[in-house]
Amino acid sequence: MRRGIIRAGRAQLADRGAAGLSVREIARQLGVASSAIYRHVSTRDELLTLLVVDAYEDLAESVLSDPATDPVNPAEAFPAVARAMRSWAVGHPERWSLIYGTPVPGYVAPAQRTTGPGTRVMARFVEILGHDRTPEEETSSLSPAYREELAEGMRDLDVQAPTGAAADAVEVWLSLIGVINAEVFGYLGADLARHGEEILERWVRTTARRLDLEGATEAEA
Amino acid sequence: MRRGIIRAGRAQLADRGAAGLSVREIARQLGVASSAIYRHVSTRDELLTLLVVDAYEDLAESVLSDPATDPVNPAEAFPAVARAMRSWAVGHPERWSLIYGTPVPGYVAPAQRTTGPGTRVMARFVEILGHDRTPEEETSSLSPAYREELAEGMRDLDVQAPTGAAADAVEVWLSLIGVINAEVFGYLGADLARHGEEILERWVRTTARRLDLEGATEAEA
DNA sequence: GAATTTGGAGAGCAGTGCTCTTGAAAAGTC
DNA sequence: GACTTTTCAAGAGCACTGCTCTCCAAATTC
Numbered sequence: 001m002r003r004g005i006i007r008a009g010r011a012q013l014a015d016r017g018a019a020g021l022s023v024r025e026i027a028r029q030l031g032v033a034s035s036a037i038y039r040h041v042s043t044r045d046e047l048l049t050l051l052v053v054d055a056y057e058d059l060a061e062s063v064l065s066d067p068a069t070d071p072v073n074p075a076e077a078f079p080a081v082a083r084a085m086r087s088w089a090v091g092h093p094e095r096w097s098l099i100y101g102t103p104v105p106g107y108v109a110p111a112q113r114t115t116g117p118g119t120r121v122m123a124r125f126v127e128i129l130g131h132d133r134t135p136e137e138e139t140s141s142l143s144p145a146y147r148e149e150l151a152e153g154m155r156d157l158d159v160q161a162p163t164g165a166a167a168d169a170v171e172v173w174l175s176l177i178g179v180i181n182a183e184v185f186g187y188l189g190a191d192l193a194r195h196g197e198e199i200l201e202r203w204v205r206t207t208a209r210r211l212d213l214e215g216a217t218e219a220e221a
Numbered sequence: 222m223r224r225g226i227i228r229a230g231r232a233q234l235a236d237r238g239a240a241g242l243s244v245r246e247i248a249r250q251l252g253v254a255s256s257a258i259y260r261h262v263s264t265r266d267e268l269l270t271l272l273v274v275d276a277y278e279d280l281a282e283s284v285l286s287d288p289a290t291d292p293v294n295p296a297e298a299f300p301a302v303a304r305a306m307r308s309w310a311v312g313h314p315e316r317w318s319l320i321y322g323t324p325v326p327g328y329v330a331p332a333q334r335t336t337g338p339g340t341r342v343m344a345r346f347v348e349i350l351g352h353d354r355t356p357e358e359e360t361s362s363l364s365p366a367y368r369e370e371l372a373e374g375m376r377d378l379d380v381q382a383p384t385g386a387a388a389d390a391v392e393v394w395l396s397l398i399g400v401i402n403a404e405v406f407g408y409l410g411a412d413l414a415r416h417g418e419e420i421l422e423r424w425v426r427t428t429a430r431r432l433d434l435e436g437a438t439e440a441e442a
Numbered sequence: 443g444a445a446t447t448t449g450g451a452g453a454g455c456a457g458t459g460c461t462c463t464t465g466a467a468a469a470g471t472c
Numbered sequence: 473g474a475c476t477t478t479t480c481a482a483g484a485g486c487a488c489t490g491c492t493c494t495c496c497a498a499a500t501t502c
Binding site: 017018019097100101102103115141142143145146149150152153167168170171174175176177178179181182185186187188189191192194195198199202203205206210 | 238239240321323324366370371374388391399402403406410413419426427431
Binding site: 022025044 | 488489490491492493
């Protein structure tokens with residue numbers, strides 16, 4: 001039943017968006033009274049949380065299952081993660097929106113249930129950028145408070161990397177999300193969104209260069 | 222009356238979010254019947270459009286009125302724009318969401334009415350990055366289709382700059398939005414969001430460096 | 443076999459966006 | 473000045489929403 005609810009919710013998400021998500025409609029789709037849904041899902045927000053977690057897991061699965069994202073080879077793994085993220089995002093725009101779009105108003109994802117699945121890809125990302133970096137590399141520009149926050153974050157993510165790498169990772173990660181969002185949400189209008197792949201590839205190239213990850217980037221055509 | 226509607230809408234946006242926006246509530250606030258609203262605003266989507274345009278204008282006003290954003294001095298103007306954008310965003314999170322968050326489902330902003338105010342800041346941005354760049358600078362890596370699209374975009378924006386600069390501007394622009402979104406939407410959790418300003422400053426520094434805009438970046442403490 | 447948990451049905455409440463008819467002022471016209 | 477026309481608001485009503493409540497049947501447990 002819960003599975004059915006998630007499945008129906010996912011379908012509905014796909015063609016009506018997060019705000020159009022209706023528990024009555026889900027009930028209808030399942031051939032059941034609307035009140036029956038509340039037997040399994042206490043509230044609409046709870047349903048949203050279910051779908052958020054579901055989306056996080058699917059995204060993580062989709063990205064991390066790609067062998068190219070193995071952190072031992074950053075120059076290859078970094079572009080692979082970026083591409084896998086984008087692919088999933090354009091393939092599931094509504095679910096992507098659920099994660100990286102406007103938080104549904106009034107609703108805050110309960111950190112305790114969402115940060116777990118939500119940070120798996122991010123963790124991999126930090127690992128990749130932290131690979132074979134020397135710890136002492138120019139972390140000087142970080143404020144103590146921020147550095148401490150980063151260290152704590154890495155403990156939560158169960159990842160070991162120099163703090164400087166983590167700070168870089170944050171920046172690059174957010175930047176990547178911005179580029180993907182532009183395509184999914186159409187920041188630049190439909191015309192430019194059509195070149196999403198090229199924009200991402202350019203972004204990958206320039207970012208890899210600035211991170212000194214030259215190498216496999218010219219493997220693509 | 223229209224002014225009143227926008228004012229009330231803005232207020233409501235601020236404390237209930239875009240999806241919580243209710244025309245009945247606006248009517249109540251204005252001491253008027255809900256049906257009266259529809260005399261001035263044909264539909265809820267129309268109301269959203271009004272608020273989107275209003276937000277775009279306010280943001281553009283807020284950013285462009287800062288004299289530091291004058292494009293003649295890119296090394297100073299670039300950080301100024303980034304900071305002004307962030308300030309506005311954290312000052313008006315709900316309105317920022319309206320613009321750079323998930324498109325409200327089922328609703329697409331009518332390009333013809335929103336792209337005007339929506340692109341003013343972007344145009345300034347391209348100007349800044351295009352300043353004193355030589356036209357022939359490595360535009361080679363752009364596909365012809367993308368280059369053409371960029372050229373057309375610049376015609377729409379009424380801006381002159383080498384295509385390579387425009388491509389850079391797009392990337393940097395989207396990246397900036399990503400960084401700001403992270404703080405406003407809390408991608409990294411509340412703890413890290415607290416360091417939004419520092420993250421932005423770091424982003425400004427690394428980005429300026431990669432764009433060869435050294436100089437005034439050390440003006441800040 | 444009895445007691446208890448589980449899961450669903452259906453009515454109902456308060457809220458929503460939106461439409462329709464009604465009606466009163468305000469503006470324009472002869 | 474009287475008459476027509478436009479402007480704008482009111483209020484009822486429709487179909488929808490999330491959610492709660494009471495009722496009731498089937499499955500589980502003891």
